[in-house]
Amino acid sequence: MKNKVVGIDVGGTTVKIGIFSDSGTLQQKWEIPTNKSDNGAHILSEIYQSLIHKGVNPLHVIGYGFGVPGPVVNNITLGCVNLGWGITDIKDIFGKYAEHSHIVVDNDANVAALGELSYGAGIGKSDLVMITLGTGIGGGIITAGKSVKGAFGAAGEIGHIVVKHGGRLCNCGTNGCLETVASASGIIHEFLTTKEELQLQSIVNENNVSARTIVDAARQGDSVSMIVIDRLAFYLGYACHIVSLATNPEMIVFGGGVSNAGEFLLDKIKQQFKQYHFSAVQNTEITKAMLGNDAGIYGAASLVIND
């Protein structure tokens, strides 16, 4: 009897795997290291082997959902730099191991957003945007319950929207992307340059500076950190404004390490968002993600359950 759904979140360091009931209850989860040798050629076979090793019977599996770190169009990823993958047809490759299976693939940021929508902060919603603040900035947009992929799988690339014209150069080649000022390294850079420019003292130890320590220092009243966090909130509030008018989500969910800094940063982002007055989107809810690192496996499972 087919009664299990497998959610697989393929990351650059680990692959997270979850076994779910057909109604979406997580029954078992584990992770395996991502084998990036031979341009990631062994990743999919190792996922299948791991499932078998854990006692998952392929005959009981309704389907396999995958979240992968790259653009996806029609279940094919156009490339995942962090895995060594070029254009990769996961459905075709994984389908050779798990024959006659239902396989659905989406981008990891979309999948995390779907996870929060179906099982996390956004239960009951159908229009949601998730912004993940980490080493980079990920974005996933859901409208009418489905992730927006776009023509080239690049929908929801919120981290590369310019929010500071003439700002610092981003890896993408443009100056002043959201990622240059609001990613973990962007926040540290803003802190160091602001401290230097304003010649201020700070309680933050420069040898051990992180986005989290800066948020904590701002909460304690450290002047440089407060300036940096207020500016961060301005940029993130502006990003919320932009997405609220683009696809008009009912809820914007912040995930990732920086967003774990409690309500302090979130409250500041909400204040900034309120500076924009277009009435129809004033009630857009801004909140924190709930599923943490499990958002990916939940969302990957939901790809199958809601397909």
Add this chain to the structure above:
Amino acid sequence: MKNKVVGIDVGGTTVKIGIFSDSGTLQQKWEIPTNKSDNGAHILSEIYQSLIHKGVNPLHVIGYGFGVPGPVVNNITLGCVNLGWGITDIKDIFGKYAEHSHIVVDNDANVAALGELSYGAGIGKSDLVMITLGTGIGGGIITAGKSVKGAFGAAGEIGHIVVKHGGRLCNCGTNGCLETVASASGIIHEFLTTKEELQLQSIVNENNVSARTIVDAARQGDSVSMIVIDRLAFYLGYACHIVSLATNPEMIVFGGGVSNAGEFLLDKIKQQFKQYHFSAVQNTEITKAMLGNDAGIYGAASLVIND
């Protein structure tokens, strides 16, 4: 035999009506004045009467598609200020005249975008954004062939995205929305203030200034107009950048009066868009709308045909 589709574009001044074959060929079109008396209570009955008067047999109609100037969620408009309508269930009201009919309703900007997608500049595409430059700025976003409505029907409100922080106050209550610098009146305002600030002469007659005359003057080398149009192109290029990363359309289509100014403005917008380098969206096509004022009836018909 049911073999006709009716596309209805309800505007503040006129209602445009088109009769289409079931494959989307326009067979007949006309317009009637929008009767705004009694808070627009007669608009829908007058549309039905006009159809009967023109010899349309309701028994031959597969369905009626409506584009209306306000937010729409689940076929219900939350209000159309220009028509005098509050929350209005068109399906219910019009369904009393045209019994047992298929009725589909969407926002007018979405419907125009669907028209261009199905029968105009975007034939063959499934991801498209349309930006209409007129008295205001309308936006319609299509992903995977469907218009994005959002939680409160406010998706695609591109005209209210802030592009100039601290800029002029918009009707929506926010400063520096795209509409304040790139709508017809916004362009005139930018022209007059720039001329005043820089104390420059211009070939544009201030008593007869319009967005179109400013574009024409810029093409002839008028300095103030050139400055204004370059800045306009910067703002519109930035808007294209934002939507290209939000929903990643294959094509962005400009419609409305200002966009009829030939390739001159469009080329400048394209140049500005190229300043943003995120590779996956570099090939987003930017082009002019093709259907002019008929985009609405075509799109309204496509709501029925593609439903």
